[in-house]
Amino acid sequence: MPVSDFEPVIGLEVHAQLLTKTKIFCGCSTAFGAPPNSQVCPTCLGLPGALPALNRAAVEMAVRAGKAFGCRIATRSIWARKNYFYPDLPKGYQISQYELPICAGGAVPVPGLGKIGLERIHLEEDAGKNVHAEHGSLVDLNRSGVPLIEIVGKPELRSAEAASEYLKALRLALIYLGVNDGNLEEGSFRCDANVSVRPRGTAKFGTRVELKNINSFRFVRQAIEYEIERQVEAIEKGEKIRQETRLFDHAAGVTRAMRSKEEANDYRYFPEPDLPPLTVSQDLIDGVRVPKLPHEVLDELTHAGVSPADARTLTDNVDLLRIYRDSSVPGSRAAQAVVNEVARVLKESAVHASFSPGSIAEVFALQDAGTISSTVAKEVLGESLRTGKAARQIVQEKGLAQVSDSGALEAVVDAVLARNPGEVEKYKGGKKNLLGFFVGQAMKDLKGKGNPGALNALFKQKLGD
């Protein structure tokens, strides 16, 4: 059977670091990039006798994600110890949630795919990090105890492309919710993929393989595509798919067997004796505010008259969206300015710290008053973004204002007519489209700063129209 006769079944598990200031069970900082092992204490080092104390902010963020995705929020959930040995886990267990997670069910809206169901969202602590250096491996425990939510998706995805779209939508939603920074490179948003294949039209799932170590959207697609082909080929050859964990080697573009997949009961989960069950009051749940999600913002923008393409660009880029919103001139004009001019400046460098989005409205006002042309308006906005200067100041300093003063314009108009007697004759003889030529000549004399409307009117008047 060719690959097309098989249906891939994909479910993603995402670990997202919560944006709390301190760790989930102690007061250590969660800031990224500090010197190794400088943000640790007896609790997150797992020293004997140290007791965990729960960070309320982590619970609130998990509830916010749960509410946003329509999960059932458990008013009582329990902490469990997930036992395994790894050098970056000095306690020998990770505090997680197993039988009773804080959120169950729900779904993530994905553009073009509808809603992708969730099994659960649970809270847990992160492990430390092994740093593989030249002379051996080192352990950095700064990350140990950083709060995570694990978002377990249902196996409802049917292609590598769909998996990548789901991840992008989930990441953006978490950023909008303010619970995660979406930084794949720093590992604060990590994804494992469960992949299996089955003959099309059958209901029974094939044996699934877990893919780890995927840290970009491109790698997600590549790793899953490779794995689908590998599994189909193996089945074709009459081999059995082994349930195992495989690492994606992005340099080689292949997945490699890491270990045979452990079953949940290999972890010997048991209730965490140092923490009471987590009770979440209805007051807490009601008090957690859920901001608008990306698909809601998209609707809002298109309703305000923004084109679908511009709305998508703004929704996908929170920096652009913020500038659009702060410009306080909602609608397609500001959206176009942000999507074009602001994005162009952002691509080259950064927007100046003292840039005020109010400048956008100021540029529009100058243009509407005829002080500057539309071409100059773009230039002024670009300059304002790069230097942080106000639009009016730029126009003044660079002498960009259009010449609308009738005396000055009249002198130029007279000069143009005087040096083109032939064209004047033809115009008077009926070749009215020469008006554009005259205005063009005057614009040249004025170095592009003439007010075209005023020039048009003056020429007509002088030529007796």
Ligand SMILES: [Zn+2]
């Ligand atoms: Zn600590």
